[in-house]
Structure formats: structure tokens, C-alpha cells
Amino acid sequence: MTLPRLVKDYIDRLKELRELGKDPFKIKRFEKNASAEEIREKFSNLEAGEETEVRVKIAGRLMSKRKHGGVIFSDLKDYSGRIQLVFRKDYTDEFKELKLIERGDIVGVEGNVIKTKRGEVSVLVKSWVVLSKALRPLPDKWHGLEDVETRYRQRYVDFIMNDDSRKNFILINKVLHLIRNHLNENEFVEVYTPILQPVYGGAFARPFETYHNFLEQKMYLRIAPELYLKRLLVGGFERVYEFAPCFRNEDVDPLHNPEFIQLEFYWAYIELNELMDFLEEMFESIVEKAVGSTKIEYQGRTIDFSKPWKRMRMTDAIKEYGGVDVDNMGDEELIQHAEELGIKEERRGDVIEKLFDYYVKDKIVNPTFITHFPADISPLAKKADGYADRMELYIAGMEVANGFSELNNPIEQYKRFREEEELRKKSEKKGLETMPMDKDYVRALEYGMPPASGVGIGLGRLFMILCNKATLREVIAFPTLAKEDEIEVIPDLYPEVLEWYE
RNA sequence: GGGCUCGUAGCUCAGCCAGGCAGAGCAACGGGCUUUUAACCCGUUGGCCGCGGGUUCAAAUCCCGUCGAGCCCGCCA
Numbered sequence: 001m002t003l004p005r006l007v008k009d010y011i012d013r014l015k016e017l018r019e020l021g022k023d024p025f026k027i028k029r030f031e032k033n034a035s036a037e038e039i040r041e042k043f044s045n046l047e048a049g050e051e052t053e054v055r056v057k058i059a060g061r062l063m064s065k066r067k068h069g070g071v072i073f074s075d076l077k078d079y080s081g082r083i084q085l086v087f088r089k090d091y092t093d094e095f096k097e098l099k100l101i102e103r104g105d106i107v108g109v110e111g112n113v114i115k116t117k118r119g120e121v122s123v124l125v126k127s128w129v130v131l132s133k134a135l136r137p138l139p140d141k142w143h144g145l146e147d148v149e150t151r152y153r154q155r156y157v158d159f160i161m162n163d164d165s166r167k168n169f170i171l172i173n174k175v176l177h178l179i180r181n182h183l184n185e186n187e188f189v190e191v192y193t194p195i196l197q198p199v200y201g202g203a204f205a206r207p208f209e210t211y212h213n214f215l216e217q218k219m220y221l222r223i224a225p226e227l228y229l230k231r232l233l234v235g236g237f238e239r240v241y242e243f244a245p246c247f248r249n250e251d252v253d254p255l256h257n258p259e260f261i262q263l264e265f266y267w268a269y270i271e272l273n274e275l276m277d278f279l280e281e282m283f284e285s286i287v288e289k290a291v292g293s294t295k296i297e298y299q300g301r302t303i304d305f306s307k308p309w310k311r312m313r314m315t316d317a318i319k320e321y322g323g324v325d326v327d328n329m330g331d332e333e334l335i336q337h338a339e340e341l342g343i344k345e346e347r348r349g350d351v352i353e354k355l356f357d358y359y360v361k362d363k364i365v366n367p368t369f370i371t372h373f374p375a376d377i378s379p380l381a382k383k384a385d386g387y388a389d390r391m392e393l394y395i396a397g398m399e400v401a402n403g404f405s406e407l408n409n410p411i412e413q414y415k416r417f418r419e420e421e422e423l424r425k426k427s428e429k430k431g432l433e434t435m436p437m438d439k440d441y442v443r444a445l446e447y448g449m450p451p452a453s454g455v456g457i458g459l460g461r462l463f464m465i466l467c468n469k470a471t472l473r474e475v476i477a478f479p480t481l482a483k484e485d486e487i488e489v490i491p492d493l494y495p496e497v498l499e500w501y502e
Numbered sequence: 503g504g505g506c507u508c509g510u511a512g513c514u515c516a517g518c519c520a521g522g523c524a525g526a527g528c529a530a531c532g533g534g535c536u537u538u539u540a541a542c543c544c545g546u547u548g549g550c551c552g553c554g555g556g557u558u559c560a561a562a563u564c565c566c567g568u569c570g571a572g573c574c575c576g577c578c579a
Contacts, residue, residue, distance in 0.1 A: 001511065001512065001529080001530060001531090001547065001548035001549095002511070002512085002548060002549065003511090003512060005530085005547080005548065006511090006512055006529085006530060006548080007512085009530060009531070010530090049537090064539075064540085066537095066538050066539065066541050066542095067535085067538095067541090068535060068536060068537070068538060068541075068542090069534070069535040069536060070535080070536035071535095071536040071537060071538080072536095072538090073537075073538045073539065073541080075539075084538090084539070086537080086538090088536070088537095089536065090536080102530090103529080116537055116538080116539090117537050117538090118537065118538065118539075120537090120538085120539070122537095136512075137512045137513075137529060137530070138512085138513080138529080139512075139513040139514080139528095139529090140512090140513040140514050140527085140528050140529070140540095141513090141528065141529075141540065142513095142514080142527090142528065142540045143513065143514040143515085143527095143528080144513080144514085145513070145514090146513085146514070147509095147513085147514090147571090148571070148572065149509090149570070149571045149572085150513095152571090153571095161513095203578075203579075204577095204578065205577095205578040205579085206577095206578075223578080223579095224579085246579080248578050248579080249578090250577065250578040251503085251576090251577070251578080253573090253574095254572095254573085255578095255579080256577095256578065256579075257579095260579065261579095262579065342576095398579090399579065400579080401579085402579075433577085433578070456579070457579085458579035459579090460579075461579070471572095472579095481570085481571085482569085482570065482571085483570095484570075485552085485553090485569080485570080
């Protein structure tokens with residue numbers, strides 16, 4: 001049925017409810033005293049056909065309506081779950097008016113807990129009230145909503161229809177709390193640093209640009225909070241963290257969304273190995289508490305979060321998985337080898353990182369720290385033995401975290417920024433991302449920043465693993481999508497409804 | 503940015519290869535039914551076939567373009 005016609009039935013019923021003095025939209029509250037799941041659990045021991053005098057008041061969305069003449073069965077869904085409602089002609093008030101309520105409506109009911117002859121714990125409804133009228137039909141009761149685009153665009157419908165979608169966000173909430181508690185218990189201070197920044201930094205990415213009218217200046221949405229968090233270390237905070245929404249003006253794919261949340265934290269006076277110890281311990285404990293085990297099924301593979309995690313030097317990993325001894329290759333030999341694989345990069349470090357992606361990345365399943373990064377692609381990290389004292393955490397072939405011993409030498413930091421700028425100037429490569437000079441950051445370091453280690457964690461990817469989802473969009477409530485064509489709403493289709501609420 | 507796939511009723515899908523009246527189930531509407539749970543039975547309604555061109559006597563179907571989505575690749579957790 002075409003939408004305007006279909007919707008007509010819904011607004012007709014709203015009209016009738018209004019004429020009966022039962023306009024649902026005028027109601028402000030309904031006093032619930034039970035939840036669906038609570039009732040089902042508590043009364044699961046009733047005999048089939050047994051009827052109690054226990055009075056309950058529940059509210060939620062009607063998900064189905066099965067009419068049998070003198071008795072109507074309906075499923076009510078609330079936050080906790082589902083429960084069946086039974087309306088009886090000889091018992092329920094205003095039985096005839098029940099024709100005005102339907103699938104999709106939000107109702108409140110009061111009635112007795114019973115178990116039907118078929119053994120279903122139910123509420124035998126005495127009185128009922130419509131608390132909100134659906135003006136659009138719900139998706140198919142059996143197949144539900146499956147269209148991926150509609151699920152993301154109209155996530156509210158996805159959440160109504162697909163319990164699994166909703167549960168993911170409950171789990172995510174739990175994990176966020178566990179992380180926050182863990183950090184707080186370890187004396188970390190949660191902070192908020194600027195999202196609008198005059199100079200972007202802390203990562204390699206194209207930023208979103210915007211403009212501040214009053215200040216009359218260009219601003220960037222941050223690509224990372226890193227440089228501000230380290231300014232706090234300068235200021236005397238020793239352990240700081242931020243759940244940081246970040247924005248990167250890049251393509252969208254299963255592992256990238258233009259806006260995403262990073263957890264970054266910085267810890268003064270510890271070195272990278274201690275940071276890795278801490279991460280292992282934190283994740284092992286959080287995963288255990290969140291899902292009840294340190295082993296997780298993810299897309300057909302089992303991931304074991306129990307510590308200790310494997311630690312491999314990046315070049316050793318390339319040697320082990322690819323059989324290529326990068327450390328003993330000259331620049332020319334290395335670049336030539338990479339080109340044979342279709343990898344074209346200018347910096348030695350970029351080549352090595354690409355070789356790592358090519359040979360190793362996908363083969364990592366269990367959490368693994370990859371250490372000893374090329375220094376030239378790590379402008380914010382300290383060096384050690386010719387490498388950056390840096391690590392990335394890989395799980396299930398995904399880069400989940402990136403951390404290092406923070407470079408606190410202002411002179412070296414200045415040089416690194418300058419090298420980045422020069423690289424950008426001379427590079428032929430279009431869209432090459434380098435880090436812009438941030439003189440305020442250098443100035444901060446000039447006051448002295450304690451030695452420290454810090455890490456940025458892509459929370460979305462972690463959530464993917466915990467929720468067993470193959471794409472980030474499943475763990476982002478409202479993923480970024482191109483704008484859709486004109487949307488028609490009820491007043492567009494039936495302008496007369498505008499007069500109902502003047 | 504490049505490649506592949508998809509877009510048909512509110513929802514889930516068939517029809518497209520090989521051009522010939524626009525289809526099904528669910529939902530909705532009318533009727534029946536006092537224990538169903540994808541309730542059932544009888545009847546009815548419902549379409550910009552994403553959008554725009556082209557080919558053809560004839561296009562949902564073939565061709566070109568475009569918009570949207572998904573996957574793969576190149577680049578940013």
C-alpha cells in the first residue's frame with residue numbers, strides 16, 4: 001500500500017482517539033511498577049491456565065496483535081524484553097475500542113499476571129491507555145528490518161525491531177564504564193580538551209575545516225586530542241585520559257567513520273613496556289567483566305585476551321611472516337622490493353609500515369603489540385636504538401591502539417615538525433598527510449614535560465570485537481551517511497492534521 | 503579516487519540473464535472466530551520498478567549517465 005494511503009488509517013485512528021477524549025499525545029506520564037522480563041521471571045512457575053490476583057502496571061510498544069473475537073493476544077515490548085498481553089471481552093475495559101490500538105503503538109496497561117493455557121506468562125489486561133500513537137507501520141513482523149541503509153538511516157526503527165542492535169549499545173555502555181572505573185582506580189584524571197583547534201595534530205589525517213565568525217579565524221575539528229593531553233602533563237597532571245570524539249575527513253569503510261571516539265591516556269614517569277603491561281591487564285580484566293570470559297568468538301575466530309600478549313618488533317614480524325629481512329636491506333633494495341608488491345612510498349618508514357600491512361597485519365588474531373616502529377613516521381615519539389619507542393596493538397587484523405614514549409625534547413620536537421613541513425612541500429604525492437608545526441606545543445615542551453608514555457585506542461574497533469561485528473557502523477548508533485533525498489512526513493501528506501494541534 | 507554488486511508495495515523478496523498486462527508473503531482495510539504466539543478462515547485495497555536520458559512497435563528488464571547503499575582496493579583509529 002502506498003504510504004499516504006497506509007498512513008491515512010493511522011491518522012484516522014488517532015482522530016478517533018481524540019474524539020473519544022483519549023488523545024495519547026496529551027498524556028504526560030504512566031506509572032509503571034514492573035517490567036516485562038521481571039514479570040516473566042518471577043511468575044515462570046505458574047501452572048498453565050493459572051490466574052493470579054497480582055496486579056501490575058506495565059508500558060511499552062505493541063509488537064503484535066492477534067485477534068480471536070472475544071480475546072485478543074498482543075506482545076508488549078519494553079526495555080527489558082517482551083511479555084504477552086491478553087485482552088478479554090468479558091474482562092477488559094473498553095474492549096470494543098481496542099480496534100483503535102495496533103502494532104507500533106505505545107500503551108500502558110494494568111492487569112493481573114496469569115499463565116495462559118499454552119503456558120505463556122501474560123498480563124490479563126483490565127484497563128489500558130494509549131500513550132503514543134504510531135503514525136507509520138512497523139516493518140514486517142517476521143523478517144523485521146534488514147535493509148542496511150534503512151537500519152543506519154532510521155536507527156530508531158532498527159532499535160525497535162532488532163534487539164541485537166540495541167544490546168550492542170548496552171554492552172558498549174558497560175565497557176565504557178569498566179574502562180572509566182579502571183582508569184579512575186589507577187588515579188587517572190578524566191579531562192576534556194578542545195575539539196575546535198586552531199592547529200590540528202596528534203595524527204596523520206585530513207581534518208575537517210571550519211570557521212569561527214567572531215574570532216574571524218579558520219579552525220579545525222580535532223583529529224586527535226594528543227597534543228593537548230600532553231600539555232596537561234606539562235602542567236603537572238601525571239595521569240590523564242579523555243574519551244575523545246575525533247574527526248577525520250577521509251573515506252568511509254568498515255573500519256573508518258568520519259567521526260569516531262578515541263580513548264587516549266598519558267602516564268608520566270613510566271616507559272612503554274610498563275604501559276603495555278598496564279594495557280594487557282586492563283583489557284584482560286575488562287573483557288572478562290564485560291562478556292564473562294577472556295576468550296571471544298569474533299567472525300569465526302577465537303580471540304584470547306588473557307595476558308601476557310605477544311610482543312614483536314615490527315621488522316621481526318615482517319621477517320617471520322614475510323621472510324623479508326628489512327633491517328639488512330638498503331633503501332634502494334627495500335623500495336624496489338616494495339614496488340614489486342605494488343607499494344609506492346617515499347619514506348623508508350612508510351615502506352616498512354606498508355610491508356608490515358602487506359605481510360603481517362591480517363595474520364594477527366590474538367592481541368599483539370608490534371614495537372620498534374620506524375622513527376621517521378613517528379614524529380611525536382622518543383627514539384631508541386634507531387627506532388621509535390612506539391607500539392601498536394593489533395587484534396583480529398585491526399590496529400586497535402597506538403602508543404609510545406612521548407617525545408619531550410622541545411628542540412627535537414621542533415625539528416620533527418619542521419621535517420614534516422619540508423616533506424609536505426617537496427612531496428609529489430597528492431593528499432600526503434604530514435603534521436603541521438605546532439609552536440604552542442613546542443613552547444609547552446620548553447617549560448619541561450616529564451618523561452611519559454601514552455596511548456590512543458580506537459574504541460570503535462574494540463567494540464566491534466566485543467560485539468562480534470564486521471563493521472564499525474554496527475557499533476556507532478548513527479553512522480555518517482550521505483544525505484538522503486527529501487523526506488516526507490505526515491503533515492506533508494495530510495496537512496489537515498496541523499489543525500488538530502493548534 | 504578505481505573495481506564489483508545492489509536499489510521493484512510500509513517491510514521481506516520474486517520478476518531482469520532471454521524486452522510483451524507489475525507479482526507473492528507479511529502489514530493495512532471489511533467480515534468471522536473467547537487461548538493464540540509468524541494464530542487461522544473469507545474478501546478488499548495497495549506501485550515514480552531510485553532518478554534522468556537513449557535503443558525499440560514495446561523497457562522493471564538492454565545501453566549511457568546520475569544519486570544512494572554494500573563489499574573489495576588505494577589512504578586516515
